[in-house]
Amino acid sequence: MDELQDLYREVILDHNRNPRNFGELADATRVVAGVNPLCGDKMTLYVKLADGRIQDIRFQGTGCAISVASSSLMTERVKGAPVAAALELFDKIHELLTAPHAHEPSADLDKLAALGGVREYPSRVKCASLAWHALKSAVADDQAGSVTTE
Amino acid sequence: MIVATAERSATRLQRDFAALRKDFPALQQLIHGKPLAYLDNAASSQSPTAVHEAMALQQRLHHSNVHRGVHQLSERSTAAYEGAREKVRRFINASSTTEIVFTRGTTESINLVAASFGQRLRAGDEVLITWLEHHSNIVPWQLLCERTGARLVVSPIRDDGSLDGAAFEQLLNERTRIVALAHVSNALGTLNPVAELVAKAHAAGAVVLVDGAQAVPHLRVDMQDLDCDFYAFSGHKMFGPTGTGVLYGKRAHLETMPPYQGGGDMILTVSFERSTYNALPYKFEAGTPNITGVVGLGAAVDYLESIDFAAVDAHEHALLERATERVLAEIPGARIVGTAARKASVLSFVVDGIHAHDLGTIVDREGVAIRTGHHCAMPVMERFGVAATARASFALYNNHDDVDRLLAGLQRAVEIFRG
Numbered sequence: 298m299d300e301l302q303d304l305y306r307e308v309i310l311d312h313n314r315n316p317r318n319f320g321e322l323a324d325a326t327r328v329v330a331g332v333n334p335l336c337g338d339k340m341t342l343y344v345k346l347a348d349g350r351i352q353d354i355r356f357q358g359t360g361c362a363i364s365v366a367s368s369s370l371m372t373e374r375v376k377g378a379p380v381a382a383a384l385e386l387f388d389k390i391h392e393l394l395t396a397p398h399a400h401e402p403s404a405d406l407d408k409l410a411a412l413g414g415v416r417e418y419p420s421r422v423k424c425a426s427l428a429w430h431a432l433k434s435a436v437a438d439d440q441a442g443s444v445t446t447e
Numbered sequence: 448m449i450v451a452t453a454e455r456s457a458t459r460l461q462r463d464f465a466a467l468r469k470d471f472p473a474l475q476q477l478i479h480g481k482p483l484a485y486l487d488n489a490a491s492s493q494s495p496t497a498v499h500e501a502m503a504l505q506q507r508l509h510h511s512n513v514h515r516g517v518h519q520l521s522e523r524s525t526a527a528y529e530g531a532r533e534k535v536r537r538f539i540n541a542s543s544t545t546e547i548v549f550t551r552g553t554t555e556s557i558n559l560v561a562a563s564f565g566q567r568l569r570a571g572d573e574v575l576i577t578w579l580e581h582h583s584n585i586v587p588w589q590l591l592c593e594r595t596g597a598r599l600v601v602s603p604i605r606d607d608g609s610l611d612g613a614a615f616e617q618l619l620n621e622r623t624r625i626v627a628l629a630h631v632s633n634a635l636g637t638l639n640p641v642a643e644l645v646a647k648a649h650a651a652g653a654v655v656l657v658d659g660a661q662a663v664p665h666l667r668v669d670m671q672d673l674d675c676d677f678y679a680f681s682g683h684k685m686f687g688p689t690g691t692g693v694l695y696g697k698r699a700h701l702e703t704m705p706p707y708q709g710g711g712d713m714i715l716t717v718s719f720e721r722s723t724y725n726a727l728p729y730k731f732e733a734g735t736p737n738i739t740g741v742v743g744l745g746a747a748v749d750y751l752e753s754i755d756f757a758a759v760d761a762h763e764h765a766l767l768e769r770a771t772e773r774v775l776a777e778i779p780g781a782r783i784v785g786t787a788a789r790k791a792s793v794l795s796f797v798v799d800g801i802h803a804h805d806l807g808t809i810v811d812r813e814g815v816a817i818r819t820g821h822h823c824a825m826p827v828m829e830r831f832g833v834a835a836t837a838r839a840s841f842a843l844y845n846n847h848d849d850v851d852r853l854l855a856g857l858q859r860a861v862e863i864f865r866g
Contacts, residue, residue: 301812305805305863314800335820338804338834359834361804362864418808 304414304421305362308370313362318372322355331358331431331444333423338364342431351375351383351436361424363415368428370409380436387433394422464762468844470495470750481814484849489633489661489793489840490818494686494747501746502688505739512735514712528738531745532728538748539678540669541695545727548701549741552692553660554583556679557627559694559731560656561587563704564625564677570596573622575653577615578604578830579632579639582823584658588627597624604830608635608785615644619651626655630662634824634838635785636767636793638662645675654700660684664842665763665791667756676700682740686842687747691740694731701727708733759843763792766841770794770850778857779865784831792841795822798857801864803835809863810856817853 322343331340340358344351354376356368375383386409393402393413402410415425430444468474473493476483485493505527511520513528532544541547550556568574574588578601592599600623602615610628619626626648631638641657648655656677662668664685670678677700682691696704706713706724710733715723724730771794774781780799798806807819818838821828828834839853 301809301859301863304808310864359802361802363805365802421804421808424804 300417304418306411306414308408308411309362309366309414312366312369316356316365316369318355318369318376319357320355321357322353324353325355327435329431329435329444331427333360333364333427335420335423338424338427340364340368340427340431342368342428342435344432344435346380346436349381350379351377356428356431360427361421363412363421363424364427367412367425370412371428371432374407374409375432383432383436387429390429391426394426463758464843464846467754468846470497471844472496472499474844478814478816479812482848482852484813484815484845484852486839486841486845486849486853487816487818488664488842488845489684489822489838491683491689492664492686492842493844494688494743495750497750498687498743498746502739502743505742510739513738514729524738527742527745528736531741531748534745534748534752535693538752539663539693539695540671542670543698546670546695546698546701548694548696548728548731549736549744550679550692550694551690551737552681552683553658553679554587554692556677556692556694557583557656557658558587559707560677560679560696561591563707563731564654564700565591565595566705568595568597568624571622572597572624573600573620574598575600575602575615575618575623575626575648577602577610577628577639578826579608579610579629579635579637580627580824580826581629581633581658581660582825584627584629584656585826588625598622601826602628604637607787608632608637608827608831609787609789610637610639610644612640612644616647619648619653621652623648623651623653626653627658628655629658629660630668631659631665631791631793632785632824632827633661633793634822634827634836635787635795636661636790636840637785637787638666638789638791640789641675642673645673649674661791661793664751665756665759670695682744682747685747686750687744688740690737691744693744698727701731706730706733710734712736754843762843763841763845766845766847766850767792767794769847770839770841770853773850773854774857777854778861781857784833784836794839794841795836796838797833797836798860801860803837805864806837806857806860809860810853813852813856813859815849815852815856 325343326346327344329342338360343355345353354372412425415421434444471493509523511524513525532547535547536544603611645655654676657675659678659680663680676697678695683689713725713730713733784795803819820835
């Protein structure tokens, strides 16, 4: 497998072509705008929180395949999850994308491990991390707000 | 090296440009195991060996401060620095070296005019820019308008990316104090009819600043022909080093403008009560300048002066036309953004279903360097309803192989995304 195929794995291409949970969420309790100033990509994350759980989650916006797939994979994974679990997942993804030494991604990341392909592409790490920063902001903060990758 | 002649055959041209490519060591390297096809010249161009050597010599043997020492090294540095000013003057056909101010780049040149000349603006005055501008020719004017209560007015463009001349004329009025416009659009390549626009702005009583960053590496620019009041450009887009730039300003304006920054070299006398300012252009060059960089810029001007611009124009347009035709014919879902009749060698495009960033990453693995994103021109992107484009921009050292390589890279992207 060459490096490009490692970046653009089938699961990434699939989620880019057919993003899951795409669109507005009318009864969201948190709305976070995410911006990647480097490329002008924008995404809005809608989260409905209740009883310490992510009851529903959707996203909207434009971006590259990595950014769209990351958002789609994330929403698929955390929908229905407790907030604490989502925050734990944030830390694991953060490590996957940025840890100085590559290591086997933990098995529980499952499909999300595909995002690790960006490690070889420093300028693209932010594309993968934007959605996750938006998630963290949405579930950890009391207020809705905005995040950037800078 | 290219020598100006009236007639030359296409083959001759090809051979000359092939020889010239050897002057650029950066082009001789492999990227991801493949020869570099450098097509990001609108962002920054590679520099020839002559520039590197001039800078190395300055740094190795002549290093010292300018305009102050009586010792030999300072005299050499001053001669080299001021020599570069004369080269720039001749290159753009300014009347006098007093009209050539060295800056960090186009951005600083524009900020200088906005901060200094801008002090005479009042509430109700207008600054007219165009929809084509780079952020560096928008934000300094926005800041000025916030400070003074002046109004920023934007002249619209047509669907092909050309300036709507009739609308421009309508927007000019007795309140228009400054017109700021790009000579060549960095995002689309549109070439503005600057001399004509300057004449119209002058008739309305406005002064004109031209952002020439994208024009100087491709066209002969002549301050007497253009008759603009200010002209700003950068060294690193014309085969010189980063951190160097030029502000040309008509002497009558520069003389009446207050200093931009205070410091050494820009004063005649300093006391705690009051200081008096140095003569032009030193009034606008506070502190120790980028001496080595300016020496490199001078060498870049020498390099450009040795080249026949008409041949460069023909060569770059041949590459642009071929790349445009092939992208449209061979890449399914490709659309060119910016199709004005008069363009410099910029090819901005989008491909259905493949984001520009993904195109950029994939062609990079094939050794092809292009720019992807909003090109510091978000309003232009908005105007065309795209978040980002891929941009291939050609310089005199590019060739048909580079175009072939770009197409091969784009084909690879299509394979990956469409299976």
